Amino acid sequence: GFKLSFIAFRNDEPTRKVLLDCHPPKGPHYHIDEAEFSFEWSGLEDAEKLFWQLVENEFGVLEEVLE
Numbered sequence: 001g002f003k004l005s006f007i008a009f010r011n012d013e014p015t016r017k018v019l020l021d022c023h024p025p026k027g028p029h030y031h032i033d034e035a036e037f038s039f040e041w042s043g044l045e046d047a048e049k050l051f052w053q054l055v056e057n058e059f060g061v062l063e064e065v066l067e
Contacts, residue, residue: 004028004044006051010059018058020051032058 002022009017020030028041032054039050 004047006048008051008055008059016058018051018054020047020054022047030054 004023005019005021007017007019009015016033018030018032020028022028022041027038028047029036029038030050031037041047
């Protein structure tokens with residue numbers, strides 16, 4: 001087994017977040033604010049790609065988010 005966690009949130013509104021994690025017993029899943037969704041594990045690279053897509057969908061263009 002393994003554990004994995006990626007999180008992104010707004011400094012000006014920290015309750016607004018994207019969290020992608022994997023841990024027993026839930027397995028791979030992500031959170032958008034308080035909602036939770038499962039996803040099928042296909043590898044670390046795909047999980048990281050999914051995380052950044054979710055961040056972009058929630059917060060906008062990545063260049064603006066990372067500034």
